[in-house]
Amino acid sequence: MSESMVQVRSVTKVYERGKQKIEVLHGLTLDIPRGDFVALMGPSGSGKTTLLNLIGGLDKPTSGEIVVGGSRIDQLSSGQLAHWRAHNVGFVFQFYNLMPVLSAEGNVELPLLLTRLSAAQRRKNVAVALQVVGLADRAKHKPRELSGGQEQRVAIARALVSDPQLLVCDEPTGDLDRKTADEILGLLQVLNREHGKTIVIVTHDPKAAGFARRTLHLEKGQLLEQAA
């Protein structure tokens, strides 16, 4: 687990809200080894989600360097970044963000439309991803026909299906009850331990953070400590 999956070097992020400039991250430096499972914790406004968005290539830093899987993603154009995201990172959101018009398998297949895979191969990959999250029997169901936990499993299958090495999860259990949350976190743990996925989650929940290998605390845009 020594090779770095994510390297964040002296990153600052400044948001402009009208005439006001808000610096959310102040020269933050961070290393996440390949195969790690990291929980980012901290109070609201500490910059957790901003950091996660930068690592996932959804946003660009104002200054500093970000290297993920060997790519300097802070230097990529918008189009290159979209292409990079499609092949290198999977996303899981608090409110699942599934497409309501598509079935579970349709949602999981969506990222594969960006690949050159044949329809048959896509269907096969979708079936495997749904099997991994334990939802093979709900493939034809629309999101509204699924429980919250099942929806989040579909979202995880969607994040997994193109086989990215990095999963970024923003409050993945924030909308779930304790039991379901533990099941989802257990699933992420399996993906980390058995499938070698590097996982970064943002959470307010110490119990959720307990599933990670280590927890990083952020406050006012700076990394406070590292806990094993």
Add this chain to the structure above:
Amino acid sequence: MTRGGFVIANLLRKRTRTILTLLSVIMAFLLFGLLQSVNTIFNAGADFVGATRLMVQARVSFTSPLPLSMVPKLEAIPGVARVAYQQWFGGVWQQNTPLIMFCLDPQRYRDVYPEWVMPDAQWQAFASTRTGMIVGKQLAEQFGWKIGQKIPIASNIWPQKNGSKAWTFDLVGIFDGKDEDWKKRTNLAFIQQDYFEEANQFGVKGRTNFFILKLTDASQARAVSRTIDSMFENSPDETKTQTEKDFNISFVKQIGDIGLIVRWILFAVFFTLLLVVGNTMAQSVRERIPELAVLKTLGFSDGSVLGFVLAEAFALCLSGGLVGLLLASLAGAMVQKGTGGQFQLQLDGSVWLLGVAAIVLMSAAVGLLPGLRARRLRIVDALAGR
């Protein structure tokens, strides 16, 4: 699933809204197809092919009368077999039902129009009864007229010598058409030219609105037409000679500039459609901002997201547009059949091409703004609901 499948799934997200929008597109393109066909008819050049009869009217307008003294000159032209004439009477049944009613010479008219079927005795009665009137079967059935009745008809143009606009005619015959096409046109009424000339207050005599020429050979139609118009060129009674079909079209053209009317109607229709479909697309995109952000998160480029929105607009306009144009084709064929081929309201290739171009333009117009909004949206802002 394919990208196309995803586009269709999104279109069917709110079925009622999509169906209503689709119906408005269908209606707009139905109107477009029919009106463009009308425009094509009115803009078409003269077609003399297969014409067995020609209509001669004053060059200025058919409302300017021509002298009956032209009859022998017209009949002397090689290729002309017989000449009939018709004078518009402006008949009105009861108080407000206008009739298509003409004054004519019975024998000449019968010779030129063998398509009207009526017993010889009734033709003879028409020729020999000065106040005689014959009507088409449709008209007789519509008003319950029977042979032998005296029919009071008012004329909104011609009063009698005593100043009264009320005329009375003796119904001496009811004619039918020789086939289905002609049967559909039996909504006409005819009276004697001689009686009209004798009884009208203005002393109009020896003049008519137009002549109908029966030709010996259909292939000579164009030549005969040119001969007549050049014969009367620079005379007080310059003529315009055309086929029956073109005459009927120019009759409708008296209403106004049909092309301009059609263009304005279509402008209004498409402007309204632009607002309706444009609003639907804008609303649809507005509702899906987080979903579009998720697409970008998954790796779909800005261009792909723009493409999805444009594809939705195109699918909506294409499906509605094609159904509308197909319905216009069917309606056109029905009109053509209903008028016995007189009004050839068919969607030709140029109308279809114009329709497809309108579909593409409409798709771009309604899809581009919401599409660009989707293209521009920043993932982190959209996911955060900003």
